[in-house]
Amino acid sequence: MVNGLEVREAVLTYPGGPTAVDGVSLELPAGEVLALLGPSGCGKSSLLRAVAGLEPLTSGQVRWGGDDLAGVPVHRRGFGLMFQDGQLFPHRDVAGNIAYGIAGLTRAERAARVAELLRLVGLRDYGARAVTTLSGGEQQRVALARALAPRPRLLLLDEPLSSLDRSLREHLAGELRDIIHATGTTAVYVTHDHDEAFTVASRIAVMSRGRVLQADTPERLWRAPASEEVARFLGYGPVVDAVVADGQVRGPLGAVADWAGGVGGEVRLALGPRALVPDDDGEPVPVRGWRVRRGERELDVTLPDGQGAVVRVPADGAVPRTARVRVATEHVAVVPR
Numbered sequence: 001m002v003n004g005l006e007v008r009e010a011v012l013t014y015p016g017g018p019t020a021v022d023g024v025s026l027e028l029p030a031g032e033v034l035a036l037l038g039p040s041g042c043g044k045s046s047l048l049r050a051v052a053g054l055e056p057l058t059s060g061q062v063r064w065g066g067d068d069l070a071g072v073p074v075h076r077r078g079f080g081l082m083f084q085d086g087q088l089f090p091h092r093d094v095a096g097n098i099a100y101g102i103a104g105l106t107r108a109e110r111a112a113r114v115a116e117l118l119r120l121v122g123l124r125d126y127g128a129r130a131v132t133t134l135s136g137g138e139q140q141r142v143a144l145a146r147a148l149a150p151r152p153r154l155l156l157l158d159e160p161l162s163s164l165d166r167s168l169r170e171h172l173a174g175e176l177r178d179i180i181h182a183t184g185t186t187a188v189y190v191t192h193d194h195d196e197a198f199t200v201a202s203r204i205a206v207m208s209r210g211r212v213l214q215a216d217t218p219e220r221l222w223r224a225p226a227s228e229e230v231a232r233f234l235g236y237g238p239v240v241d242a243v244v245a246d247g248q249v250r251g252p253l254g255a256v257a258d259w260a261g262g263v264g265g266e267v268r269l270a271l272g273p274r275a276l277v278p279d280d281d282g283e284p285v286p287v288r289g290w291r292v293r294r295g296e297r298e299l300d301v302t303l304p305d306g307q308g309a310v311v312r313v314p315a316d317g318a319v320p321r322t323a324r325v326r327v328a329t330e331h332v333a334v335v336p337r
């Protein structure tokens with residue numbers, strides 16, 4: 001029995017529609033944060049909705065602490081929900097929204113809990129504000145506070161930051177992680193953004209076409225993606241043909257030294273965002289264009305097999321027409337061809 005969430009062989013086929021979840025099994029011990037990561041339409045939200053009880057499973061089980069939740073309605077599961085648009089109540093002020101799920105407390109207890117949550121989400125003086133006057137990021141903080149107020153045993157978040165602009169999203173993802181961590185909340189976090197998954201989660205399940213391709217800690221997933229598809233979802237790319245022989249991976253840019261991985265023979269070499277490094281003794285690759293990002297110059301280069309890739313170099317100095325690069329072992333993954 002898992003002290004936490006267990007999904008067993010879950011299948012969800014919509015009436016007259018697709019099989020959105022196609023035999024998913026997952027375990028999430030209490031206190032951990034699981035990201036469901038995958039492209040649009042892969043079934044992440046459907047799985048989350050089934051866990052919440054919003055959508056009945058066609059077959060399989062959702063369990064908490066060993067108990068099958070099949071007959072338990074949404075509001076009796078003790079789960080909190082947060083969606084892409086906070087779905088706040090426009091006629092209630094901020095405090096009224098946060099207090100929504102804790103009507104059972106005394107007035108004083110409620111006020112104390114609301115104040116505690118306002119502090120937690122960084123909106124200390126916002127209690128009396130009309131929610132319609134808040135920014136998108138502030139609204140999502142209120143939605144988070146509202147979901148956490150009843151101390152849910154599981155928090156379910158469906159793309160909670162995807163309606164926000166990029167810099168706010170990055171900032172709030174870090175805050176969300178800190179808040180979820182500080183409250184010891186167990187959570188499932190649906191996202192199509194690998195950076196967000198890596199920021200927030202202690203476990204990541206990569207989904208595609210209704211199935212889980214691989215589930216593991218972020219560190220182990222990043223070190224050893226099981227397939228090219230997983231590697232690409234995690235943020236690797238481009239992926240090039242290579243051959244493993246004599247403890248070396250040989251690709252279009254020469255050998256990547258000292259490969260101790262398990263895969264051998266003809267493989268694919270997935271390049272991480274920092275896999276190509278400038279090296280005077282490296283292979284020459286033509287530079288197609290460049291930009292400056294966060295103080296670094298990013299060169300767009302063409303690999304020998306014709307694929308585009310990025311090399312990061314210091315922002316000063318002239319832009320070369322040809323860059324010499326090598327592949328850094330610690331920033332690649334080898335996957336089966």
Ligand SMILES: Nc1ncnc2c1ncn2[C@@H]1O[C@H](COP(=O)(O)OP(=O)(O)OP(=O)(O)O)[C@@H](O)[C@H]1O
Pocket residue numbers: 014017018019020038039040041042043044045046047192
């Ligand atoms: N209520 C529904 N009725 C019928 N089909 C549905 C329903 N909800 C989702 N689907 C279908 O199920 C599949 C999975 O959708 P789902 O929303 O779970 O994917 P997702 O990975 O969360 O994608 P997105 O990030 O775009 O929301 C899709 O083919 C979708 O069209």
